[in-house]
Amino acid sequence: MKATLFVSQDFADEAVSLLETAGYEVEKTYPLPSKPNRLYYIPQDKLKLLQDQETDAVVVFDLLSPRHFINLNRSLNGKKVLDKLLILLEIFALHAGSKEAKLQIELARLKYELPIIKDIYSKTKISEQQGPLGAGTYGVESALRLYNRKISKITKELEGLKKFREMQMQNRREEFPYVAITGYTNAGKTSIFNALTGLNKPTDQSMFTTTAPKRYAIPIGSKKVTLVDTVGFIRGIPPQIIDAFFVTLSEIRYANALLLVVDISLEDSLLLEMTRSSFEILRELGISGKPMIIVGNKADLVDGRSKEKMDMVYSLSDNLYSPVVDAILVSAKKGWNLDSLRDKIFSLVN
Numbered sequence: 001m002k003a004t005l006f007v008s009q010d011f012a013d014e015a016v017s018l019l020e021t022a023g024y025e026v027e028k029t030y031p032l033p034s035k036p037n038r039l040y041y042i043p044q045d046k047l048k049l050l051q052d053q054e055t056d057a058v059v060v061f062d063l064l065s066p067r068h069f070i071n072l073n074r075s076l077n078g079k080k081v082l083d084k085l086l087i088l089l090e091i092f093a094l095h096a097g098s099k100e101a102k103l104q105i106e107l108a109r110l111k112y113e114l115p116i117i118k119d120i121y122s123k124t125k126i127s128e129q130q131g132p133l134g135a136g137t138y139g140v141e142s143a144l145r146l147y148n149r150k151i152s153k154i155t156k157e158l159e160g161l162k163k164f165r166e167m168q169m170q171n172r173r174e175e176f177p178y179v180a181i182t183g184y185t186n187a188g189k190t191s192i193f194n195a196l197t198g199l200n201k202p203t204d205q206s207m208f209t210t211t212a213p214k215r216y217a218i219p220i221g222s223k224k225v226t227l228v229d230t231v232g233f234i235r236g237i238p239p240q241i242i243d244a245f246f247v248t249l250s251e252i253r254y255a256n257a258l259l260l261v262v263d264i265s266l267e268d269s270l271l272l273e274m275t276r277s278s279f280e281i282l283r284e285l286g287i288s289g290k291p292m293i294i295v296g297n298k299a300d301l302v303d304g305r306s307k308e309k310m311d312m313v314y315s316l317s318d319n320l321y322s323p324v325v326d327a328i329l330v331s332a333k334k335g336w337n338l339d340s341l342r343d344k345i346f347s348l349v350n
């Protein structure tokens with residue numbers, strides 16, 4: 001799926017990385033308008049441009065109102081219209097390992113779409129009164145009823161599941177030791193997962209597939225270890241989907257050990273800030289005591305100071321979490337130090 005993306009400068013890299021995870025190939029990027037258009041969010045001239053383009057999806061990396069959704073859907077003849085919240089839900093769904101996570105994601109989506117359906121309903125109701133072309137009303141009305149029914153069904157199911165969650169956790173058995181790859185979006189988690197599992201394909205269309213596995217058992221020495229590419233940490237998650245995010249990420253709770261991937265090429269203060277908030281999220285998830293390796297990725301982009309930066313991240317991490325058992329500089333892109341990372345993972349689970 002080819003996508004046209006509207007995104008602010010400071011989220012551009014992450015947004016592209018997230019879209020790729022969700023199976024989109026970003027063809028063209030535009031900045032977010034400083035003042036959103038009242039009807040379409042995006043400026044009229046861009047709308048005209050998009051109408052003639054062959055792109056499959058238009059993604060606005062911000063929150064759209066029901067009115068924006070409805071108007072964009074009407075004007076963009078069949079192109080998929082997505083905002084930040086819907087994209088994130090698509091990504092959560094790819095990583096959702098439990099029934100609870102799947103339901104929580106579905107619930108968030110239904111709740112988000114409900115006002116859009118309501119808006120369509122109120123409009124068709126008015127037009128129906130004015131003429132005989134109100135055939136759509138019944139459709140929208142029953143869609144509304146269906147949404148409400150689904151929402152209450154899922155809510156009930158989730159309440160039931162939550163009661164049993166603790167029990168399920170104790171019963172869950174992994175075949176092999178399970179290592180979760182965590183870290184912020186764009187740090188290179190998937191690249192490392194692909195490199196270690198050998199699942200990396202040449203950079204072609206097949207890269208943009210949502211069927212890529214997120215967990216995979218690899219032989220290390222005489223044993224096997226299951227690596228899990230988690231949904232990772234994401235900046236600026238809309239509050240409506242925080243629950244869905246945490247339950248998706250909570251897969252980390254079952255891990256025997258963790259890799260925390262950081263993008264070592266980030267500027268120092270941002271690097272430390274993201275490291276610090278990674279540990280805050282882990283604490284919110286109730287994760288402690290699992291042995292961890294810090295993986296400083298994108299070493300190929302840092303000249304000279306990579307060791308110094310890694311030491312900085314390591315000592316901060318060691319202050320905030322225990323046990324941090326090791327740290328290593330790698331480049332998933334160049335294949336640097338990956339054998340040595342594999343060895344470290346092996347000693348981590350033994």
Ligand code: GDP
Pocket residue numbers: 017018183184185186187188189190191192232297298299300301330331332333334
């Ligand atoms: P994730 O969001 O953490 O899973 O990150 P990805 O694996 O999708 O990588 C994000 C971006 O960083 C992609 O454009 C990768 O090609 C790039 N990337 C990943 N690892 C490296 C690396 O070691 N060096 C460089 N230069 N780029 C990398």
